Amino acid sequence: MPRRSDPIYLDHNAGAPLRPVARESMIEVLSDAGNASSVHTDGRRARGRIESAREKVARLCSAQNRAVTFVSGGTEGNMMALTPVWQVQGAPVYLEKLFRSAVEHPSVVTGGRFAVANQCVVPVDSDGVIQIDALKDSVCDTEPSLISVMAANNETGVIQPLAEIGAIAQEYGHFFHVDAVQAAGRIKIDMDAWQADALTISAHKLGGPQGAGAVVVRSTAKTPSALMVGGGQENWRRGGTENVAAIAGFGIAADAALEETADLRHLLELKTRLEEGLQAHCPTTIFFGIKAERLANTCCFAVPGISAETALIALDLERVSISSGSACSSGKVSVSHVLTAMGVDEELARCALRISMGWDTTKTDIEEFLDVWPGIVDRLNPNARHKAA
Incomplete structure (x- = not known):
């Protein structure tokens, strides 16, 4: 098989390519010298760039400008939100437990600032959707606590019933946090409809900068309560000098992502073509979360008998970038805790691959991947394409 001259990048859930408009904005900001906490002209210019970005991110999240606190990314954001101490009308409120689903991102699985003994895991069904009855049974007799559930799963793209979860939190007096890192720019964010008290998002999933x-x-x-203290930045919610260039790029990317959210037909068409092609080329292909509502950009699948690690190496040699699941495991290919929670057999889970698309994905990318994939399947498991589904 001839090597490709142009790479194909299909790993947007790990990190989207930086949008040119965001890059241009960042380069412009990098030439400035001002600290946003300074009162002189250069400082005010930096402050203006931050506040402009804050407005754009707030618009993406249907929130007020002052409700946005800039941090270094989704992991820090989740660590900040997952705290047993919240400020309500300026007074501390202490939460008893953390309730989270079994398929959360590793930064939530660690429990944030909650002690291990105060963390409770709520199961999911075979498609990765949280079991609402189990959640309700878990929280109905508990003192005020925090419920944390991701809007959409980073590995499968499965979207959670956030409005139902928010209603439960409201009914029993709990606080509700949503990890919206994979959802922002891919579905409409509506904190009021979800009754979410807080959510976290990350720039580099939208085509903004990492960090x-x-x-x-x-x-x-x-x-x-603040995670990082020691300065009055971000209205005393997050100490430390702001990364003005990254924040500016974040704002530009948020604006572009919001515009794309209004019409997801392009991504839906690409995913439909991808999944039909995968099934046609290899009838033994298994798709995960297929019965649930999923993001338009994400496809998680496996061909039994072809390990993810081997497939990734073969695809990389063809200059095709996809993932075996989450990118937040030190680069290691291991059994997905998400698929395990869904009841997927360990042997099959080791074969799971994830394709995730985004702002720069084209029909040509999908067609060329589908041209490459059958040859790889034939080399790695010659029988896979000929067995009955």
């Missing part, structure tokens, strides 16, 4: 993210609250009267 920038945000915690967004529905009301500034109800906020998680």
Whole structure:
């Protein structure tokens, strides 16, 4: 098989390519010298860039500008939100437990600032959707606690029933945090409909720079306690000099992502073509989360008998970049805790691959991947394409 001259990047859930408009904005900012906390002209210019980005990120999240706190990314954002101490009307409120689903991102699985003994895991069904009855049974007799559930799964793209979860949190007096890192720019964010008290997003999933993210609250009267202290930046919610260039790029990417969210037909068409092609080329292909509502950009699948690690190496030699699942495991290919929670057999889970598309994905990318894939399947498992599904 001839080597490709142009790479194909289909790993947007790990990190989207930087948008040219965001890059241009960042380069312009990098030529400035001002600290946003300074009162002189250069400082005010830096402050203006931050506030302009804050407005754009707030618009993406249907929130007020002052509800946005800039952080270094989704992991820090989740760590900040997952705290047993919240400020309500300026007074501390202490939460008893953390309830989270079994398929959360590793930064939530660690429990944030909650002690291990105070963390409770809620199971999911075979498609990776949280079991609402189990959640309700878990929280109905508990003192005020925090519920944390991702909007959409980073590996399968499965979207959670956030409005139902938010209603449960409201009914029993709990706080509700949404990890919206994979959802932002891919579905409409509606904190009011979800009744979410806080959510986290990350710039580099939207085509912004790595190293920038945000915690967004529905009301500034109800906020998680600061994780990083030592300065008055971000309205005393996150100490440390702001990364003005990254924040500016984040804002530009958020604006572009919001515009794309209004019409997802392009991504839906690409995913439909991809999954039909995968099934046609190899009838033994298994798709995960197929019965649930999923993001338009994400496809998680496996061909039994072809390990993810071997497939990734073969695809990389063809200059095709996809993933075996989450990119937040030190680059290691291991059994996905998400698929394990869904009841997927370990042997099959080791074969799971993820294709995720985004702002720069074209029909040609999908067609060329589908041209490459059958040859790889034939080399790695010659029988895979000829067995009955």
